[in-house]
Amino acid sequence: MSAEIIDGKDFAGGLRARVAEAAAEFEGVTGRKAGLAVVLVGDDPASQVYVRSKGKATIEAGMASFEHRLPADTSQADLIRLVGALNTDPAVDGILVQLPLPDHLDEHAVVETIDPSKDVDGLTPISTGRLALGLPGLVPCTPLGSLMLLKDRLGSLSGLDAVVIGRSILVGKPMAQLLLSESCTVTIAHSRTRDLPAVVRRADIVVAAVGRPEMIKGDWIKRGATVIDVGINRLPPETEGAKGRLVGDVDFASASKVADAITPVPGGVGPMTIACLLRNTMVAAQRRANIHSKDL
Numbered sequence: 190m191s192a193e194i195i196d197g198k199d200f201a202g203g204l205r206a207r208v209a210e211a212a213a214e215f216e217g218v219t220g221r222k223a224g225l226a227v228v229l230v231g232d233d234p235a236s237q238v239y240v241r242s243k244g245k246a247t248i249e250a251g252m253a254s255f256e257h258r259l260p261a262d263t264s265q266a267d268l269i270r271l272v273g274a275l276n277t278d279p280a281v282d283g284i285l286v287q288l289p290l291p292d293h294l295d296e297h298a299v300v301e302t303i304d305p306s307k308d309v310d311g312l313t314p315i316s317t318g319r320l321a322l323g324l325p326g327l328v329p330c331t332p333l334g335s336l337m338l339l340k341d342r343l344g345s346l347s348g349l350d351a352v353v354i355g356r357s358i359l360v361g362k363p364m365a366q367l368l369l370s371e372s373c374t375v376t377i378a379h380s381r382t383r384d385l386p387a388v389v390r391r392a393d394i395v396v397a398a399v400g401r402p403e404m405i406k407g408d409w410i411k412r413g414a415t416v417i418d419v420g421i422n423r424l425p426p427e428t429e430g431a432k433g434r435l436v437g438d439v440d441f442a443s444a445s446k447v448a449d450a451i452t453p454v455p456g457g458v459g460p461m462t463i464a465c466l467l468r469n470t471m472v473a474a475q476r477r478a479n480i481h482s483k484d485l
């Protein structure tokens with residue numbers, strides 16, 4: 190058996206087109222573009238690529254992009270001052286602080302200052318609390334995109350056993366909450382989990398978000414499971430000067446022989462992260478302008 194490949198790039202393209210339609214409608218009604226502000230501190234190469242992609246995708250969707258690039262030695266007070274200014278800027282509907290931040294900055298303290306109505310990353314205590322309570326709100330982009338792919342593939346997830354490997358605030362914890370709200374039986378596994386292969390083997394749905402290249406092997410996967418690989422790991426280059434291959438947290442070659450369906454890396458969950466950021470920005474803009482629109 191060979192698993193069906195879940196094409197996140199294709200699904201993300203559809204979502205981006207729907208967001209673009211909503212963005213044009215929003216501009217028609219309000220006379221302004223919905224706006225997303227992205228803040229990057231420092232010069233982490235991967236973050237620079239992601240921030241550039243976010244700006245490009247925002248403009249392609251017909252929204253306004255505000256990019257703020259700050260030096261690596263920016264103080265916490267200066268960063269919080271910038272977030273404060275974005276909170277009160279009427280042209281800004283969504284604010285995202287690119288993570289990780291340099292070590293001297295306190296991510297939680299910075300994120301906490303974002304106005305929850307503009308929290309398109311879904312990371313403020315208000316957004317996190319609303320998700321935990323099962324109330325509507327803005328949800329972190331990678332788990333939201335992963336859930337969209339799962340529901341598109343499986344329809345109802347009710348009663349299914351799901352294992353989320355990883356407990357980060359960006360992916361693991363919100364993913365588990367989302368699966369729980371779909372009535373899955375959810376296990377959160379992590380570095381201290383005993384007999385991880387046995388835990389994973391029970392799952393109908395496996396979401397891998399550990400950040401360890403190709404750690405989850407095919408013989409850990411239950412036959413017929415659906416596998417969502419959130420990992421994006423660049424292997425060391427095979428030849429000098431070349432770029433290393435990009436792989437997920439799942440050993441794709443062995444897992445795809447057992448699973449019913451699997452997301453590839455690249456081209457799986459990654460493109461959904463940016464598409465969901467555009468979607469969240471549009472939702473935030475509509476709510477702030479009191480526009481009631483169909484769900485994106």
Ligand SMILES: Nc1nc2c(c(=O)[nH]1)N[C@@H](CN(C=O)c1ccc(C(=O)N[C@@H](CCC(=O)O)C(=O)O)cc1)CN2
Binds near residue numbers: 286435463
């Ligand atoms: N504040 C946030 N910081 C970070 C987030 C986030 O959601 N909010 N997520 C990640 C990085 N990320 C967006 O910021 C991101 C990662 C990967 C992709 C993507 O499209 N990946 C492609 C491959 C790209 C490549 O060739 O390198 C894919 O998987 O196909 C988009 C966004 C950490 N920080």
